[in-house]
Amino acid sequence: KQEVTQIPAALSVPEGENLVLNCSFTDSAIYNLQWFRQDPGKGLTSLLLIQSSQREQTSGRLNASLDKSSGRSTLYIAASQPGDSATYLCAVLMDSNYQLIWGAGTKLIIKP
Amino acid sequence: EAGVAQSPRYKIIEKRQSVAFWCNPISGHATLYWYQQILGQGPKLLIQFQNNGVVDDSQLPKDRFSAERLKGVDSTLKIQPAKLEDSAVYLCASSLVRSWGQPYEQYFGPGTRLTVT
Numbered sequence: 280k281q282e283v284t285q286i287p288a289a290l291s292v293p294e295g296e297n298l299v300l301n302c303s304f305t306d307s308a309i310y311n312l313q314w315f316r317q318d319p320g321k322g323l324t325s326l327l328l329i330q331s332s333q334r335e336q337t338s339g340r341l342n343a344s345l346d347k348s349s350g351r352s353t354l355y356i357a358a359s360q361p362g363d364s365a366t367y368l369c370a371v372l373m374d375s376n377y378q379l380i381w382g383a384g385t386k387l388i389i390k391p
Numbered sequence: 392e393a394g395v396a397q398s399p400r401y402k403i404i405e406k407r408q409s410v411a412f413w414c415n416p417i418s419g420h421a422t423l424y425w426y427q428q429i430l431g432q433g434p435k436l437l438i439q440f441q442n443n444g445v446v447d448d449s450q451l452p453k454d455r456f457s458a459e460r461l462k463g464v465d466s467t468l469k470i471q472p473a474k475l476e477d478s479a480v481y482l483c484a485s486s487l488v489r490s491w492g493q494p495y496e497q498y499f500g501p502g503t504r505l506t507v508t
Contacts, residue, residue, distance in 0.1 A: 381433025
């Protein structure tokens with residue numbers, strides 16, 4: 280059974296710092312991995328999607344990497360801003376049934 | 392292109408009452424999902440439809456939850472009777488039919504926040 284773990288559960292850093300969020304999964308038979316952002320009381324915003332054959336994806340100040348063999352992904356945020364404060368979730372899409380399995384998220388606070 | 396629409400956005404009910412949520416997927420998306428997200432957790436799949444047929448409802452508490460997707464477009468999720476532990480955000484997502492080797496992504500609506508008192 281696939282398990283997705285995100286560490287840390289919460290992170291608070293000063294504005295301007297670069298930071299890394301971690302996601303690990305136990306079953307490497309995935310179709311893709313996706314990072315989402317969720318603001319309080321809001322829905323999910325897709326940030327980056329990495330196909331299983333890819334190693335990384337970049338969008339602006341965000342870079343996500345995928346190491347399928349070791350069951351790990353990282354989300355790198357450069358030059359953090361207070362507007363980056365949110366909960367970040369990773370989810371893997373299973374090869375077998377195309378279902379998304381989610382981590383519990385990392386709550387990020389960027390202090391001005 | 393219009394996104395996934397959900398209503399209501401917020402709902403407060405007392406335990407043992409009933410409630411219904413509505414979802415309109417992106418036009419042309421045959422697959423529709425309902426998720427439950429309890430505070431501090433990732434979303435959990437409740438039910439998956441392809442057109443108007445159920446693909447997976449293994450995690451749907453069928454004694455109190457029901458869902459339908461008439462005509463393969465809009466969907467409703469109902470809870471009757473509600474319990475305190477049903478307090479959560481209910482998310483609807485839609486996608487194109489999966490095709491091996493092709494990019495595949497689920498698109499999410501804004502969610503309905505349910506509070507059961």
